[in-house]
Amino acid sequence: MSNHDNKKYSSEELSKMSNAELARLGAELDDVTIAYRKERFPIANDPAEKRAAAGVTIWLALAVVLGLAFAGIYLFYPWHYKGLGEEGLWLYTLYTPLLGVTLGGCIVSLGVGAVKFTKRFIPEEISVQRRHDGPSEEVDQKTIVALLNDSWQTSTLGRRSAIKGLLGTGAVLAGIGMILPFGGMIKNPWKPRHEVDVTGDGTLWTTGWTLVEKGEKVYLGRDTGAIAEEGHHGYSTKGVSRLVRIRPEDLSAGAMETVFPLPEGDVNDGDKYSKEADVYEAHMHSIHGSRNSVMLIRLRAQDAAKATLRQGQEDFHYGDYFAYSKICTHIGCPTSLYEQQTNRILCPCHQSQFDALHYGKPVFGPAARALPQLPISVDEEGFMYAKGNFVEPVGPAFWERKS
Numbered sequence: 210m211s212n213h214d215n216k217k218y219s220s221e222e223l224s225k226m227s228n229a230e231l232a233r234l235g236a237e238l239d240d241v242t243i244a245y246r247k248e249r250f251p252i253a254n255d256p257a258e259k260r261a262a263a264g265v266t267i268w269l270a271l272a273v274v275l276g277l278a279f280a281g282i283y284l285f286y287p288w289h290y291k292g293l294g295e296e297g298l299w300l301y302t303l304y305t306p307l308l309g310v311t312l313g314g315c316i317v318s319l320g321v322g323a324v325k326f327t328k329r330f331i332p333e334e335i336s337v338q339r340r341h342d343g344p345s346e347e348v349d350q351k352t353i354v355a356l357l358n359d360s361w362q363t364s365t366l367g368r369r370s371a372i373k374g375l376l377g378t379g380a381v382l383a384g385i386g387m388i389l390p391f392g393g394m395i396k397n398p399w400k401p402r403h404e405v406d407v408t409g410d411g412t413l414w415t416t417g418w419t420l421v422e423k424g425e426k427v428y429l430g431r432d433t434g435a436i437a438e439e440g441h442h443g444y445s446t447k448g449v450s451r452l453v454r455i456r457p458e459d460l461s462a463g464a465m466e467t468v469f470p471l472p473e474g475d476v477n478d479g480d481k482y483s484k485e486a487d488v489y490e491a492h493m494h495s496i497h498g499s500r501n502s503v504m505l506i507r508l509r510a511q512d513a514a515k516a517t518l519r520q521g522q523e524d525f526h527y528g529d530y531f532a533y534s535k536i537c538t539h540i541g542c543p544t545s546l547y548e549q550q551t552n553r554i555l556c557p558c559h560q561s562q563f564d565a566l567h568y569g570k571p572v573f574g575p576a577a578r579a580l581p582q583l584p585i586s587v588d589e590e591g592f593m594y595a596k597g598n599f600v601e602p603v604g605p606a607f608w609e610r611k612s
């Protein structure tokens with residue numbers, strides 16, 4: 210506050226002053242010098258003022274329309290995933306761009322409208338004020354409110370109800386547009402999304418390996434990294450096998466490989482290969498299944514002889530081969546690092562370590578539970594498959610689980 214005026218004002222004096230008087234007093238007390246001030250439209254009913262108002266209105270109306278369009282698309286658009294060749298793929302691929310264009314357009318239009326309004330209607334003014342120390346006195350508090358009132362009146366916003374309404378609505382819609390996407394995170398974790406398929410059923414209890422319980426044969430699938438390429442007849446995934454069955458001899462002693470569930474119906478390799486079969490999409494679903502990845506470890510023979518087997522899971526391994534869930538039991542990172550000299554499995558997120566010779570039990574770090582082990586075997590053709598499901602949910606603990 211200024212030291213420039215020593216007069217003290219009582220509450221009674223202040224409440225008797227009009228808003229204009231308080232605003233003037235506030236400027237004086239704050240040592241504000243208005244060096245330059247010019248109204249944008251000093252003459253009433255200036256046609257230029259009407260044109261300026263129309264320009265602002267158009268931008269704000271556009272913001273409202275785009276905001277409503279965003280909300281409509283977010284809530285009602287057919288957003289469910291469609292694979293290559295499926296009906297509705299074109300509409301599905303437009304979903305994200307439409308959300309981006311409408312929300313981005315809403316925010317940009319709102320910004321342009323607000324800037325245009327400021328430039329066309331707020332009086333041009335250059336003021337200079339000296340800084341002061343200490344807390345504000347009552348007189349300052351009252352006069353600042355008066356100054357804000359004065360700004361509101363001189364901005365003419367109070368009497369421009371159309372612009373005021375559109376500005377408010379546009380701001381609300383833009384705000385809703387930013388909050389609405391969080392709605393996609395609200396899910397019922399107990400409600401199955403679908404029947405169990407190669408990604409599980411969408412709950413924490415299942416994985417792609419759960420298909421074994423449904424009577425399906427599920428092989429251990431090795432990721433080849435194969436991708437579909439542009440051919441003479443355009444982009445096609447026919448004949449592309451992303452996952453192939455694995456044999457024990459594919460791994461040398463002390464090696465580890467990440468494998469994914471490969472249901473028998475999706476096999477397209479070896480003597481079952483057909484260049485007309487289109488299994489690429491199914492293989493990618495398996496790889497992307499959040500609880501599907503499994504570490505297949507072939508222990509060195511001298512280490513395997515020392516392995517401690519978990520009670521009730523003595524036959525889960527196949528010779529020197531052990532399959533552990535790759536999902537860390539701490540908070541779910543991939544425990545990808547296997548060190549063959551110590552037979553430790555390391556999770557890089559918070560350095561939990563698991564002992565591959567001791568049924569994957571944690572030996573260091575924050576993880577408290579062993580990595581679930583997948584029961585495996587080899588069929589008559591020499592391919593590795595899951596002879597059962599995990600006996601416990603994979604990944605971090607959650608309230609309902611018992612172990």
Ligand code: FES
Nearest residue numbers: 537539540556559
């Ligand atoms: S997620 Fe693996 S140690 Fe934290």
